[in-house]
Amino acid sequence: MIKKGISAIRNELPSIIEDAENDLTVMSKAFFNKLLEEFRAMDDLLVHCDTKIQIANKNNDVCTRLGDVLSIGAITSIALYAAAGDGKDFVNGRHLSAWIGLVPGQHSTGGKPRLLDISKRGISYLRTLLIHGARVVLRHSEKKNDRFSLWAQALLKRRGHNKACVAVANKLARIAWVIMAKGETYRPAM
Template identity: 50%
Template sequence: AENEACQRLMSVPGYGPIVSSAFYGWLGSGQQFRCGRDVAAALGLVPKQYSTGGKTVLGSISKRGDRHLRALLVHGARAVARYAKERDDRLSRWVCSLIERRGYNKAVVALANKLARIGWAVVARGQAYQAVPA
């Protein structure tokens, strides 16, 4: 509650006091990562990639990295996805369309990936999250 970075993280949907403190404890300042995708890859929230001859094939979620933090992010994403129909911001609309196209569980993991990227941006850039209206 006293850490400024954790307070900024709690402005992101799906991040509460437990998730934000665990994420900040794992991430630190965030300067060791080049971009948000590197953070999501380190947590195991991106698909395995098989590439050869210019053809890229994406497989299942890799599940490498910190299991506890990944589970916390997925649970936070599940809470956001549950109430996405009632909200009218850009993130909620994206989640609703993804649930219709891909199914609930895949959409939740994709949202957890996006929340990890947003969390990195909030910590590394020092700005609070602002929801973009639809």
């Protein structure tokens, strides 16, 4: 029996394949050996891609500045830059956020506007990255007492976890637009 997880496969599968006294057939050992080779090749490829992302991040001024924002790491910053460029195509942060799909849909009738769930139109990959980053921000904000963390915690209590995640992701997208389009650096609110 092998444990779950990538590290267990890396550490335990080679010894299972080489063990002559287990009940695996020769064919199944050959099959598992081939799968292990493919796994190692994929693992090496991922390490190579990670290295390329890190290098691209260091060589790009916008990505470097985006990396200073809470929960925006190398992958999110390079994805934002790849999709939105320097952000100057957007009038403001709300337009970038709407383009990603992080703003509520609207339905108006009889002069009464009604806000719906988030539109989910736009770039789902960026939306996913920003929402996952927002989950991290919410998880760690309860231990902090800066303005952003206090706002996030109040929102979490008032609206619930999922809506707070989307709202924080929306705020992160707007902060990212200022950094990209205006050339600012991230200055956390005290």
